[in-house]
Amino acid sequence: MPRYYVIRGEKVALSLISREDLSLFVSWLNDPEVNIYLSMRRLITPEGEEEWYESVRRDPSKRQFSIVALPEEEVIGVVGLDRIDPYDGSAMFGIFLGRKEYWGKGYGTEATILMLDYAFNILGLHHVWLIVKDFNERAIRCYKKAGFKEVGRLRKAVLQPDGRHDVIIMDVLAREFNEAHESAFKKIQEKA
Ligand SMILES: CC(C)(COP(=O)(O)OP(=O)(O)OC[C@H]1O[C@@H](n2cnc3c(N)ncnc32)[C@H](O)[C@@H]1OP(=O)(O)O)[C@@H](O)C(=O)NCCC(=O)NCCS
Incomplete structure (x- = not known):
């Protein structure tokens, strides 16, 4: 079945x-490395994933998309x-790339920027926030490149095999995002 793209980057x-x-x-989410x-x-x-899928289809408080790598058109994650x-x-905000061979190559950052563009310039939101574990340096770097800033910490809030870790809270405002990035949606609207 051909895929319908909500937004396309490089x-x-x-x-x-x-x-x-x-x-x-299901297989990606159960992979311990993810x-x-x-x-x-x-x-x-x-069954749980099917319930989640139905809730995404029905619940207006959720917008979830498959991340498709280009040009191979392979599904690599969810944002x-x-x-x-x-x-x-x-x-x-939430994201994961299930195909680990795609980690660290810029796919996550672009997917994050596209999702924020959708949040701010299609949904008209003002504020997007996320939580990330303090040892997830790849994700933190990716989020900072997309425009998120650290705004707080839940200290020692998660238990990992090597001990307790902080959970970092990050957020970004529409104005900050639009100052730092060109909007693909605005470009399309200007052309129309
Ligand atoms: C987090 C995730 C979405 C990031 O996407 P990605 O495509 O891997 O990230 P990017 O390549 O766009 O950016 C990662 C940045 O971190 C850097 N990086 C990569 N590995 C790193 C590491 N081990 N430590 C520190 N920085 C690292 C990269 O060099 C890059 O920065 P740069 O462009 O300045 O060089 C993806 O790695 C992922 O899904 N991980 C598993 C699930 C997860 O962590 N989800 C988020 C939960 S909050």
Whole structure:
């Protein structure tokens, strides 16, 4: 089935999640090398993932997309927003690349920037925030490149095999994002 891209960059496009992607997501989320970085540490079942998929389709407080690597058009991860609050104009950001061979090559940063562009320039949000474990240096670097700043810490809030770690809270405002990055959506609107 051809994929419909919501937004297309140079290295990645974001597409609507299709049901066929779910079995991949289950295997990635249960991979200990991926799971260690996530806040969701429980075992993910196919049934649980199907429930999540249905909630994404129905719940307007969630927007989740498959990350598709270009030009090979391979699904490599998931990026999205949760807890979208239209009154406050705020949402929580999340991302993971399940295909580890794609880590550290710029795919995550581009997917993050595209998602923030969607959040600020399509949904019209004002504020996007996230949480990240302090040892996840790759993710922290990726988030900073996209425009997030550290705004606080939950001290020793997570237990890892090597001991307790802080959870870093980061956020970015629409104005800050638009000053630092060109919006793909604004470019399309200007052309129309
Ligand atoms: C976090 C994630 C989305 C980042 O995407 P990515 O494509 O790997 O990241 P990018 O290549 O765009 O950027 C990573 C940056 O960190 C740097 N980096 C890579 N490995 C690193 C490491 N071990 N320590 C410190 N920095 C590292 C890269 O050099 C790059 O910075 P640079 O462009 O200045 O050189 C991806 O690695 C991932 O999904 N990881 C597993 C799940 C996860 O951590 N999700 C986030 C939970 S909060």
